[in-house]
Amino acid sequence: MIDQRSQKSVFGTEEWAKYSANCINGCLHNCKYCYAKEMAIRYGRKNPSNWEEEVINKKILNKNFRKRIGRFMFPTSHDITPNVLDECMSFMENILQPGNDVLIVTKPHLSCIEAICQKFAPYRQQMLFRFTIGSFHDEILRFWEPNAPSFNERLRSLTYAHSMGFATSVSCEPLLSNDADDLIRVLLPNVTDTIWIGKANKLPSRLKMNGYTDEETIRRSEKLMADLSKDYFIDLYDRYKENHQIRWKESVKKIVGITVPVESGLDI
Secondary structure, three states: OOOHHHOOOOOHHHHOOOEEOOOEEOOOOOOOOOHHHHHHHHOOOOOOOOOOOOEEOHHHHOOOOOOOOOOEEEOOOOOOOHHHHHHHHHHHHHHHOOOOOEEEEEOOOHHHHHHHHHHOHHHHHHEEEEEEOOOOOHHHHHHHOOOOOOHHHHHHHHHHHHHOOOEEEEEEOOOOOOOHHHHHHHHHHHOOOOEEEOOOOOHHHHHHHOOOOOHHHHHHHHHHHHHOOHHHHHHHHHHHOOOOOEEEOHHHHHHHOOOOOOOOOOOO
16 A cells, blocks of 8 residues: 555646646746746746747747647646647647547637637537636736736636637636735636646745846735735635635645645646
8 A cells, every 4th residue: 555645646737637738838928936947047037028928839839749638738847829839739639539538727818719619619628718817907917917817807718718619617726805805806707627726836936036026016916915814814715615626736735734736637
């Protein structure tokens, strides 16, 4: 028998999927808190000034995938934007064709979601959309996610995917404002699966690595951490712990005392 106490808890992408897949280096959205940007800078693949340049990984674009047990998450270290939509759809098709299940996580551009839904309608049973929406305040979204779509465009994307018969979910990780109740209320009618709540992880160190050391960013990061305190998440969990459509990322599980899985891809 495996002693789970000796195993490392999973976090991040591994909570949702057993396998990760990417075909782009860099991300147009250039989110300030981005873990992928931090890792790319740390290991010399990018720097703070060129992260938003989307470079296609041509070597992997035509990779042949085999059928795997467990779900793929695509993408995990970039996003699906109009600039690279064709390449992303081609790569996604390679994953889907052998019969793999794919979790598509993105800050959605409506034009991209329309194209994906239309192209991959025959694969809809293998696909689950998870749209990242951390607030419904556009000023907040613009500050933390400078080049990403507005709240309205993300909501329209969610509504469209739902209307096209695709399974839909939302990632509120990181949660960017302390009015999660209102956000959940607006999103739930078009969610067939789950809404995930998570906090901004390692925010001070990631902002520093990503090149955001200005006074405004530091001030707002401190306010965000104060607004979304342990007590805030405990109260939020108490309100929704009986709602099976509201789920909790590892960062919140640790606060409220939920056991964190030790095997990837189980917490879907």
